[in-house]
Amino acid sequence: MPSGPVFRRVPPMNLFGVKRLGSYIRAPREAWGVLRAFLQASAPAGADWTRVGLPLDWPELTPEPRRRYEACVVSDAAPEGEFFRKQMGGGACAVFLHRGPYQALQAVHEKIFWNWLPHSGVKLRDAPAFHLYLESDKGSADSGPRQTEICIPVEMPQVARSVSQNHQSFAQAEW
Numbered sequence: 057m058p059s060g061p062v063f064r065r066v067p068p069m070n071l072f073g074v075k076r077l078g079s080y081i082r083a084p085r086e087a088w089g090v091l092r093a094f095l096q097a098s099a100p101a102g103a104d105w106t107r108v109g110l111p112l113d114w115p116e117l118t119p120e121p122r123r124r125y126e127a128c129v130v131s132d133a134a135p136e137g138e139f140f141r142k143q144m145g146g147g148a149c150a151v152f153l154h155r156g157p158y159q160a161l162q163a164v165h166e167k168i169f170w171n172w173l174p175h176s177g178v179k180l181r182d183a184p185a186f187h188l189y190l191e192s193d194k195g196s197a198d199s200g201p202r203q204t205e206i207c208i209p210v211e212m213p214q215v216a217r218s219v220s221q222n223h224q225s226f227a228q229a230e231w
Contacts, residue, residue, distance in 0.1 A: 058164050058206065061150035061172070066207060068146040071108060073128030074139050079120050080111055080162045087127035094139065095129065105129035108144070109187040115162065147181060149207040158202060161187065168208060183209035 074094075076087040088107075095105065112124040135141045154164050165185070173180070188205040 058152040058154040058168075060152035061176075061208070062153075063148065063150055063210075063212060066146045066149050069106075069108065069130050069144045070132050070141070071126075071128035071144055072131040072133040072135065072139065072141050073108075073126050075124055075126045077122060077124060080115065080123060080125060081159055083123065083125040084109060084111075084127065084158065087125055090138075091127045091129070098133075104192050105131065107189040109189065110144075110184050111162075111165070111187075112184055144186070145183065147183065148210055148212040150176070150178060150210050152206045152208070154202075154204045154206055156202065158204070161204065161206070164206060168206065173208075178210040178212065181209040181211055185209065 074087050074091050076083040106129060108128045110126040115123065152168060154161060185208050188207060190203040190205065
């Protein structure tokens with residue numbers, strides 16, 4: 057299990073991104089490659105983006121060729137071509153910190169949803185889970201040690217609202 061969860065309210069985000077279909081090993085790599093190339097060609101040199109990944113389908117329910125993954129950055133950039141812009145609503149999330157390669161994220165999701173969630177006392181909200189990638193994106197291989205916040209939108213029971221919040225990140229805000 058990753059460390060956590062820490063319960064926090066995530067602010068709404070304006071996202072600019074691109075979608076790819078396929079396995080959650082291949083599709084994210086392809087989507088980030090396309091988005092990275094676009095941003096490097098069109099953004100000021102040295103720009104650092106808050107990166108958000110959205111694996112939109114559950115692997116046990118969706119055939120691999122139809123699984124959707126969206127690679128996004130927080131931005132108000134105007135979409136063109138295959139790129140899109142959308143707003144992701146904020147709200148309460150159970151946030152887990154994963155330290156390790158991106159390839160392990162699917163297995164971590166399974167542990168959260170199959171081991172933690174049934175015993176947590178919280179209910180899911182009707183919103184997609186998402187990843188906040190904490191390292192800057194310099195286009196290096198994704199197999200090394202990385203830190204990723206896995207944000208699971210939840211409806212917070214009263215007892216969880218009093219949980220101490222000592223982990224700092226982009227997503228943290230006051231209850």
